[in-house]
Amino acid sequence: MNKKSDFHASAEQINKLKTVIEESRSVKGCLMHVLQEAQTIFGYLPIEVQTIIAEGLGISLSEVYGVATFYSQFSLTPKGKHRISICLGTACYVKGSDKILEEVQKVLGIACGECTEDGLFSIDSCRCVGACGLAPVMMIDNDVYGKLKPEMVKDILKKYTDKEANK
């Protein structure tokens, strides 16, 4: 539940968040916007970040947390350097995207929603990225891979691990 937090933030990140809060606080119903910006700044929304938001906007932490846990876009845990997102929308599902997800999980040895130990990859499922013509699809960061077959997964992921190894 209350895992030890590994949260580290630079003063610059914190200031950026505070600026966002300052600019947004007069806008009616700005909490979601602030959370979205915070997630862009920090990658996720740990208690430290949500506390700053709660104090900055003058609302309770429990309300901030309630909103953060309601919307699937918000993450309370850090994500991988490369975010894999497998579309489980209907068009992709009927074309076997569940098998793609299974394969990605198998190759990386983690479950959907988790992050690999080296922090390189995290897997999530999503509902429709809008590339139904290419079903089944998966996204890695901003790249879309379409018309997938399970056996293609290994090679695609290898591209990323190789790139990292060469650094």
Next chain:
Amino acid sequence: MTIKELDDIRKKKEDLIKVRRLVKEEGEKLAKKTGYRKQVLVCGGTGCTSSHSMQVIKQLEESLKEYKIDDILIVKTGCFGLCALGPIMIVYPEGAFYAQMTPEHVKTVVEKHLVKGGDIVKDLLYQGTVKPNGDIIPFSDTPFYKKQMRIALRNCGVIAPEDIEEAIGAGDYAALEKVLTTMTPDDVINEMNASGLRGRGGAGFPTGRKWSFAKASQGDEKYVCCNADEGDPGAFMDRSVLEGDPHCVLEAMMIAGYAIGSNHGFIYVRAEYPVAVERLKIAIEQAKKYGLLGKNILGTGFDFDIEIRLGAGAFVCGEETALMTSIEGHRGEPRPRPPFPAVKGLFGKPTILNNVETWANVNPIIMNGAAWFSSIGTPTSSGTKVFALGGKITNVGLVEVPMGTTLREIVEEIGGGIPNGKKFKAAQTGGPSGGCIPAECIDTPIDYDSLISIGSMMGSGGMIILDEDTCMVDIAKFYLEFTADESCGKCTPCRIGTKRLLQLLTKITEGKGEPEDLVKIEELANHMKQSSLCALGQSAPNPVLSTMRYFRSEYLAHIVDKVCPAGVCKALLTYHIDEQKCKGCTICARNCPVNAISGQLKQAHKIDTSKCIKCGLCMANCKFGAIERM
């Protein structure tokens, strides 16, 4: 901006746009007037972008430069509809429809076609536009486009959505001009009422009536909202409109604002639609710069502002009251109605909410009149409907057809039928709120009421085609997984009901179902329909109820015979090797991850079903078709 200035821009751009709507001679004539010998339109919608249409544009620019061609206009448009063939590139005035373009193909097209005196590269065209005798037909005459009628999508794939002048040239803001200068708010509402336009977001509530309620409500402030939180997984109609013609939505919201007495609009759009969000932002910025949004619009004294609010991944926020709660910055939980939003909506003020496609119909209704609009479609459902056609269908893409078009026309003609010679089994419409239409109903003319009568619903327009390899119990389970995951958790029937329903279906797909489970499912499903707080819970059982209605035998096969006829539900499958066909090549044994297959080289192999995990690798790898799934 004054009305005259708006008219001037329209005149300046009109011909340029018209070229893209005409073909052959007429277009060629007009093209001469525009100063551009040719126009090359490349789809910049999400579908084509995913298949790298941006590289196509880049290559096009480079190649044109290389050949020193400066009389060709490149236009990055929204979606052409035929997403399965992306990236798509169309060359006007000849209307050459190039499909599945790569940078290499672009080089060829520039070299052979776009240079002066060049000719169409037939091999790279969408082959549906090339007759067996080699003649090229206009793509509008191909089966995919021929039966379509583009009203909401009129400018998608025609204009550059990031250029407001193109939008104006294509007719956007003409309706706003007409409304502000020649119509009273009541005139507008009467026109909308007379058109018979019904909300395209799912429930099909008459748009004009909604507006008239909000007009009648007293309030110091009123709001106009646009629902662009297209949550149906596998539907992308609204996204395509926003990506292809964002200005038509802004214009329509202003018209509604004028009609009901509101000066403030909100667009609630999915954060998962980055391209749409970006284009909306650009559109709003440009509209403000041109004085088409903000204070004293077109010098008429009418003020209107629009804000974008991003969703954050909650299907329930497509429900109108949940959407408003979400804009207010809270957990997107629906509120009981009444009070209806028209009386007490966003921030407690009278509010109207329409979805993107509904808004996209406003301009044509104002411009062409209610009589014109209501002449299209069926008596109770006028106009057209956009569908996102997906699943087991050849022409995956976006189609717009008059209401009353039959499912058969969509599947067999527009959609090009089922690939791989498979049989059509059902069409799922309405997404997680809808149902499955079986083959026996394929000739049903589609409109709001007919779909409800056969146990489905229009929904926002997702249409997923299922073939014989689809298990209907599994599909029902898929949708229940979705709604259980997306239930907000506020009301009991939906919060617990979706979960229990899902558990019952899972039990059946695992071969543990009992006959009385069907009774339980039906009772629970009807309970949720009747007693849930909002439309999500009320419609969540539809996929189950409709599949049980039309495919009961498939449920019974799972429960009584413990088999999955479509061969999908793993727990109910067994693999075995046909001794006659097996050549003893050992490939299957080597591929089996759990060593469940044994046998000597060149002798028939056997699968130990107690070890088999039903992964299907053996079957996929057998070269002799010796492995069967039962």
Next chain:
Amino acid sequence: METKMINLKINGIPVSVPEGTTILEASRKAHIEIPTLCFLKDVNCVGSCRMCVVEATGARGLVAACVYPVAEGMEVRTNTEKCRQSRKMTLELFLSKHKKKCLSCERNHNCELQKLSLGYSVDEDRFKGEDFVLPIDTSTPYVVRDNDKCINCMRCVAACKKQNVNAIGPIGRGFNVHIGSAFDRPLAESPCVGCGQCIVACPVGALSEKSNVDEVWKALSDSSKKVIFYTAPSVRATLGEAFDLPIGTNVEGKMVAAIRRLNPYAVFNMDVTADLTIMEEASELINRIKTNKPLPMFTSCCPAWIKFIEQTYPEFIPHISTCKSPQQMFGALIKSYWCEKHDINPKDVFVVSVIPCTAKKYEAQREQMPDDVDVALTTRELARMIKTAGIKFTELPDEEFDNPFAVGSGAGTIFGATGGVMEAALRTAAHMLDGNFEVLDFFAVRGTKGIKEATYLVAGHTLHVAVVSGLDNARTLVEQIKSGEKSFDFVEVMSCPGGCVNGGGQPTLSDSVRNSVELKEARAKALYSSDNNNELRRSADSPVMTLLYEEFLGFPNSHKAHEILHTSYKAHKTI
């Protein structure tokens, strides 16, 4: 403006109600009760549990009566087969995800879910499925949350929100929604102040006070312990409810008799230390006024309010009266004066206060005064003990408290209602300032209004006073004082709306009662009539006060009084 009346029929019975009335409210006019779970008058009205579904003309499907407004000519049917089937299945769904440990549940026989399940003959095992099992939160000294019993009615969340404390809220989405504090941390780490309004709002056994009953039983059967009970002013006004007596019945005599039958060493009256609080507090106020110390002075009787100030407005700590609360004063007095007088080792004494409040359990453990009170029992816990002991409460004779702490003034008694402390203090302070000041009734500070303000002229001093109940109102007032918009000399704050009579430790009443009576008023009435019937109306006039100051304390705010009866506060931030 005249309210428009709407005519409708409920189960065929014509009723006429003002426009905007809900079907649920209107049905009462037809003498029909529609079952509810998530609805709680003045607290929660969201239409989410779907128990109150009815059929109404003009509506699609079934509608939730608690939120559905009536319309002219509407015909409502509340008891059709369709309604009953729907309610039954809703209950079956609830029960499929409810820890059905009913036998040992604190709310057995007093549980809304149980009551309805019986009425609708549900099959509690009809729907099964793997459920998530959440840990029981026992982190605070005052409340236990067992989320596996929770039915997500949100009444506790609404109660907390109404207090504007917002320590808890819904977490997650769909089936996984559960109630908790941010990041699922233990409640003890949240801004919870322990007011217990969530507990009295809970229709089931998901929330209960952390019971100290077993400790008290143990002490009672320990021959080396002298167990002392004393009861707070409001307990006598509410304890009877636990024995089905009408709301607002003063059961002081039976309460004393019942406790005495539990066999303690003595049963005392906390009105005595209420009087003592007034002596100290009134003197402190006068002193503050005369020496220009921080004003306004805030009362310090309510531990939830103290915790709230320490957490939320630490800059106002110097404004809080340093007086201990009556509960703590009593414990301190017993373990000093009374022990000395009877030559008893304080270690052999076991002090049990009976209070209407859950925060008092926290107060008893405050680091500034950990030894004053051994156990604080809520009214509910006392009722349970009486029942367990087999005492026929309603048949008991009336008995009196033990001496020397038997008699309190009427001023001490009204501590249990909002405005009571203020009125009690005014009676004494005014008299202290001006010996000829004989006014005893200060009507402007009575009543259940959330914020009351009044100005009195006493001996040339203009006293601006305010009385607030409910922490949301307290927050409003503090903000007004902070901004300089308002200024006062003396402010009474009670955390619970209506004061201690509506405290978080009071008996949980069934929804059908709570939703149809004005609880705070009815309970407070018992206290004011007791005050009215008391010959002793002013704390300073109490012979017990004379005795205490003469024999032990010297004079109000003396060094000794400070040592024993006053305390200090400490800022601690929570979020």
